[in-house]
Amino acid sequence: MELFVQQLINGLTIGAFYALVALGYTMVYGVLKMINFAHGDLFMWGAYLGWVSLNFALAAFLQNSVFAIAPVVLFVLFTVGVMGVIIERVAYRPLRSAGRLAPIISALGVAFILESVARNAFGASYKVYPPQLLPAGGIGLVGDVRLNYVQIALFFASVMLMAGLYLFVQFTRVGTAMRAVSLDHDTSRLMGIDVNRIIALVFLIGPALGGIAGMMVGLYYGSFDFTLGWTFGLKAFIAAILGGIGNIPGAMIGGFVLGIVETLGAGYVSPQWKDVIAYVILIFILIVRPTGLLGERVAEKL
């Protein structure tokens, strides 16, 4: 029982990361009906930029302080967000009327470029976040189960980011415009919405959240390399589909479900089999609910 609770905590932690990254996939799909395969690599860039700037911040002005994280978080949010906007402008917008395949190939191309540049710029070796940056210790739950302050902090940070995004999309004018664009570009334009600006905004928010997730993964798990985007990004993409792609609460639920299923599979069967277990469940869910757990009925709009 204790072990089970501990595994659930492990699963929720990694699930929170999956969910944050899945949001980026799902938002882009919502407005463009396109899979941004470069998203995983933007997430990986978040890990690198966080690592570089954190080391710089620690060396320059804030000696080993939790407060160093705050400016670094803002820097990563902004930089990865801007990278997303630039990628959209350069690689996706010119292809927007070119059918469905061309933007996907373009996205894969961007993914490879981001990965190669990261490898060449930072080297292929593992990068390690400065240790002892986050407060050690935690609270003991039942028996031997531990809930670390770091886990609590990261979990709440990601849940708050997701909740903030959800409220933004549901209850603000810009959010309403975003939802309108996801329904129909032309009609939105007729209603006076600047579709290109909304799409650019989506490409600012999605990658920014992904970048922060990358930095959090680096901080929490300790080390990463340039392949992080591929392994993690694929999982997050699956989480987005599992929850129902195009649906923001769905991406969150998909992330948590995938994280927990994977962790329990790894803990109770074997890490070798966890992907098999996770994908069998994924396929089963998609057979029963082709649009994902909370998916919208895409067919209606086509």
Place this chain on the structure above:
Amino acid sequence: MFSGKKHLTTSWQIVRMAALLAVVISLTGTAAWAAQPAGEPIKIGLQAPLTGDYAYEGKGFEQSIKLLVDQTNETGGLLGRPVELIVEDDKGDPKEASLVADRLITAGVVAVIGGYNSTATEASSEIFNEAGLLQVTPSSTATRLTTKGYERFFRTCFLDDRQALFAATFMVETLGAKKIGLVHDNSTYAKGLADWTEKYLKDLGIEPTIFVINPDDQDFTPVLTAIKGAKLDAVYFTGYHAQGGLLLKQAGDIGLQVQWLMGNASNNPELITIAGLDRAKGTIVTTEPLPGDLPYPEAQKFIEDFTAAYGSPPASVWWVMAADAYAVIRHAIETVGSTDSEALAKYLHTEFKDFPGITGPILGFDEKGDRLGTIHKAYVIDDQGNFVVYGAEKAAEPTAEKQ
């Protein structure tokens, strides 16, 4: 009488040297025998990577063996004849290794030391076997090299299963662990080491629990939680340092307290960088000893001589293994009184026992040509993040062959 150096001052010798120089320039290689005043030299070949990725090791081989060959020649040679070392560069490449093998055979060597990496050794061993030559590799550890039935192939290094034998014995006898977990990442090397450790643990009456990680993962907390639940005394991770570091770090995160041991693939300071010193200290690493940690008088003398000759001590244990390869061949030729490969191989397989090697006592060779015993050591990470020898006097004793 057979030593060239004693006569170097005579004018006759100088003339010979000048002539020799011309020959060397035009012919290269085989002219060196001319420097010996008398006696047909015993030629020993060295196949080593002098260029390419492993050049560092190959050059160390050459330095180590040259040192011992010079010592042999200064003390009257071998069977009253001088020893001549013929060095050929295999670049660590199997295609080059085949050419090197042909060249060494043509040069008329009686025995070969080398190569460095298993791939190059595998290519040449086939040719040396057909030519009926004795071959001793100092460093090629691939198991399959000695499974081909080559009767004249030996190695002074140990197979991966020796490390497993050491680790199993160490955990049970030195640490007194009763409940042991083994973690591997399913790579050929790590799984092999874990499988062998499991076998030797079973011989000691302990049934280990096996855990497998996926090295592509970032998150090892599920498997660590399972390890925590198993309440083990010791956990031996046989994979590489990147994952080893993450395991140590995340074990601390979930409050798993257990004695960690890691195999020689984790013998890397980066392990500590990834885990953080706090989490890494106290971790034990099983590995071949560093040359400086070899406690034997033969080793100390060799390191002194090496330092005197080249200005710095041998940097890699494989260089010392190469010296041992020469020492074994020399001892065999001396004892048998012949350079006949067949007779030498027969002697090494059957009568050769408890030779005081530089890398520690060479208990002998088994029927496949693999060295018996083990010289692996346990290092522990101290508070400063250094790898220091764990219980030196205990771990240094070669463990007797179980079987």
